[in-house]
Amino acid sequence: MNKQSNVYTIVYASVMVIVVAAALAFTAMSLKDAQQKNVETDKMKQILASIGVEATADNAKAEYEKYITKESCVIDAKGNPVKGEVFDVNVAAQVKLNAEERKLPVFVAEINGAKKYIIPMYGAGLWGPIWGYISLDDNGSTIYGAYFAHKGETPGLGAEIDKPDFRKKFVGKNFFKDGCFKSVEVLKAGQKSSNKADQVDAITGGTITSQGVSAMIENSFAPYETFFKSLTNNQGE
Amino acid sequence: MLSKKTKETLLGPLSKNNPVLVQVLGICSALAVTAKLEPAFVMAISVTAVLAFANVIISLLRNTIPNSIRIIVQLVVVAALVIIVDQVLKAYVYDVSKQLSVFIGLIITNCILMGRLEAFAMGNGPWQSFLDGVGNGLGYGLVLIVIAFFRELLGSGTLFGYPIIEKIGLYSIGYENNGLMILPPMALIVAGCIIWAHRAYNKDLQEK
Numbered sequence: 001m002n003k004q005s006n007v008y009t010i011v012y013a014s015v016m017v018i019v020v021a022a023a024l025a026f027t028a029m030s031l032k033d034a035q036q037k038n039v040e041t042d043k044m045k046q047i048l049a050s051i052g053v054e055a056t057a058d059n060a061k062a063e064y065e066k067y068i069t070k071e072s073c074v075i076d077a078k079g080n081p082v083k084g085e086v087f088d089v090n091v092a093a094q095v096k097l098n099a100e101e102r103k104l105p106v107f108v109a110e111i112n113g114a115k116k117y118i119i120p121m122y123g124a125g126l127w128g129p130i131w132g133y134i135s136l137d138d139n140g141s142t143i144y145g146a147y148f149a150h151k152g153e154t155p156g157l158g159a160e161i162d163k164p165d166f167r168k169k170f171v172g173k174n175f176f177k178d179g180c181f182k183s184v185e186v187l188k189a190g191q192k193s194s195n196k197a198d199q200v201d202a203i204t205g206g207t208i209t210s211q212g213v214s215a216m217i218e219n220s221f222a223p224y225e226t227f228f229k230s231l232t233n234n235q236g237e
Numbered sequence: 238m239l240s241k242k243t244k245e246t247l248l249g250p251l252s253k254n255n256p257v258l259v260q261v262l263g264i265c266s267a268l269a270v271t272a273k274l275e276p277a278f279v280m281a282i283s284v285t286a287v288l289a290f291a292n293v294i295i296s297l298l299r300n301t302i303p304n305s306i307r308i309i310v311q312l313v314v315v316a317a318l319v320i321i322v323d324q325v326l327k328a329y330v331y332d333v334s335k336q337l338s339v340f341i342g343l344i345i346t347n348c349i350l351m352g353r354l355e356a357f358a359m360g361n362g363p364w365q366s367f368l369d370g371v372g373n374g375l376g377y378g379l380v381l382i383v384i385a386f387f388r389e390l391l392g393s394g395t396l397f398g399y400p401i402i403e404k405i406g407l408y409s410i411g412y413e414n415n416g417l418m419i420l421p422p423m424a425l426i427v428a429g430c431i432i433w434a435h436r437a438y439n440k441d442l443q444e445k
Binding site: 035 | 301
């Protein structure tokens, strides 16, 4: 058989493509359930991480059910509840909508009797998406804990946002100053926020990612203003 | 235990025929993943695994591949393997796969893979090709780890995330980390220094 003929080459290429496609399709299909489960478990772990609970893949579901209460709900920008399963809201799709149209998930956790509100975030870093969860005390303003993750930021630079050192800097910062909403900003050390908002030091060498985190927090939190303002006011009375 | 040729195939790429230091292949990924030791280490293992298996598959197919599309066939085999590795990692070791993120996909673009498939697997048997893949993967990984060692130590003051400089107490006498080490250009300069030392030691590698 002439292995250099056009017919052989075309048949060879076709067979190869079909075999490889079948193999890949089979791999993807047979692993899909396991992957889906991992993604859900991972989401639970991330939500728990924002309230300082380090779960493993094995106990994530149990821990999630233990800490996250039934009060968790989906609201709109006016603070009214809307229908929907809080865990299933696709935050990545929601942040692209106008603030008024968004479905806003609020996870409510209870730690030692104290109520914490957990808000999901989604935004853009330097190379790809970044996301995270921030938990607030029941005054709706003070950050209790934060969790950030990224798809593929530069290792050692932007990728540092998911490290505990960076996440810890957010604890204790406030979203409301004298009753006004002021999103916590991530700024280069030495810079001062132009509107006197609370600020966190950015990562050296990870400028674009740090700016992305800052923008993500502002964009993701702004629609919740009404909801958290009502909590803040209740505290004052 | 191993014949001389087999030994040369496996161990040659570690020094005298190193893919990064001597053939200067795979430099781009050496820049990208060496800011910290951990990703460099995992990347080294992944490349070794993919290279070894791709070498074996191409070696088994070598007598059937039409000459005019051989590069395409090699590329398809590598790409398919990388996707399968990525999928399996996502299903069974999700945490590791999350950490590696884009690096696994980037293995496809590593010129060492295409280089070895074209230069070795197309003309040698499966067992030899397997050893060649393992040898070159380790040779590549060794350089990655050495570069990452210096960059993490001098740039971040840590090793595998352990704050070694702080423990020794150098900060208290005025030492500071060199932020330049974390940036990609320094990987190239470190690689250059390693090549310099390597050639100074192996005089037969020097061009006249």
